[in-house]
Amino acid sequence: MTDFDAVLQSRGLSRYHGQGESLVRAVDEVDLDVPAGQTLAIMGPSGCGKSTLLHLLGGLERPTDGEVWLAGRRIDHLNERGLARMRRRSIGFVFQNFHLVEELSARENVELPALLAGRSSRAARRRAADLLERIGLGDRTRHLPWELSGGQRQRVAIARALANEPLVLLADEPTGNLDTAATIEVLRLFADLRAAGQTLVMVTHDERVASTADRLVSMHDGRFVGDTRLAGGTGRLGDLIGLDG
Ligand SMILES: Nc1ncnc2c1ncn2[C@@H]1O[C@H](COP(=O)(O)OP(=O)(O)O)[C@@H](O)[C@H]1O
Numbered sequence: 001m002t003d004f005d006a007v008l009q010s011r012g013l014s015r016y017h018g019q020g021e022s023l024v025r026a027v028d029e030v031d032l033d034v035p036a037g038q039t040l041a042i043m044g045p046s047g048c049g050k051s052t053l054l055h056l057l058g059g060l061e062r063p064t065d066g067e068v069w070l071a072g073r074r075i076d077h078l079n080e081r082g083l084a085r086m087r088r089r090s091i092g093f094v095f096q097n098f099h100l101v102e103e104l105s106a107r108e109n110v111e112l113p114a115l116l117a118g119r120s121s122r123a124a125r126r127r128a129a130d131l132l133e134r135i136g137l138g139d140r141t142r143h144l145p146w147e148l149s150g151g152q153r154q155r156v157a158i159a160r161a162l163a164n165e166p167l168v169l170l171a172d173e174p175t176g177n178l179d180t181a182a183t184i185e186v187l188r189l190f191a192d193l194r195a196a197g198q199t200l201v202m203v204t205h206d207e208r209v210a211s212t213a214d215r216l217v218s219m220h221d222g223r224f225v226g227d228t229r230l231a232g233g234t235g236r237l238g239d240l241i242g243l244d245g
């Protein structure tokens with residue numbers, strides 16, 4: 001594949017479970033091109049394959065068939081070690097339930113991926129301090145996850161996902177457990193990331209969240225059934241914040 005404008009691509013990407021009568025096509029021959037810097041929202045009913053698609057794109061799960069390309073390099077064929085390395089270096093994951101390490105402080109949570117990628121503890125510490133400052137939690141670095149609000153926890157999780165400057169940030173219902181105020185905190189952060197050129201693919205049930213994206217893909221039964229460009233972006237976020245006072 002030669003389209004290097006697309007940072008993330010799939011061709012015929014499929015993930016099936018079971019067989020015969022009980023075959024489930026969780027993801028069914030999906031072709032996707034995500035240009036660098038795009039914010040893409042994916043919506044669709046529960047069970048339509050959104051999480052599976054994110055896992056396939058980020059190398060957390062292997063496809064039954066098809067290809068995944070990251071920055072012009074095919075990644076679905078990598079062995080376990082290569083895949084783990086690719087994930088550490090090039091992909092940031094954000095989950096609905098934060099998945100922070102409860103025993104570690106905000107700073108230590110954000111340091112972890114950099115340490116795992118082999119950076120010095122000093123470099124990891126500096127990077128974590130920068131990121132926490134950037135997400136507005138410079139004064140919460142020693143707090144444990146339970147000492148933070150939901151919105152703060154998710155921002156720490158996003159900082160952690162950014163620790164190794166990933167090519168792509170993949171977020172699975174990142175505001176699914178947050179109230180409106182915390183959702184806006186996260187959307188503000190996403191708006192900053194987008195302004196900095198971060199490529200972001202997010203699954204969401206929340207139309208307000210989707211409306212801040214550049215592009216909306218609708219999924220049904222493992223397939224794309226709609227693909228729309230949105231005005232999106234900071235303007236929409238401004239409206240949302242305005243609405244909320
Ligand atoms: N390990 C698995 N074994 C069997 N079926 C699965 C497995 N994982 C997911 N599925 C099925 O694949 C479909 C898509 O699941 P998922 O990607 O979690 O959907 P979504 O995130 O859109 O709710 C669902 O029908 C789900 O039941």
Ligand SMILES: [Mg+2]
Pocket residue numbers: 050051052
């Ligand atoms: Mg899901």
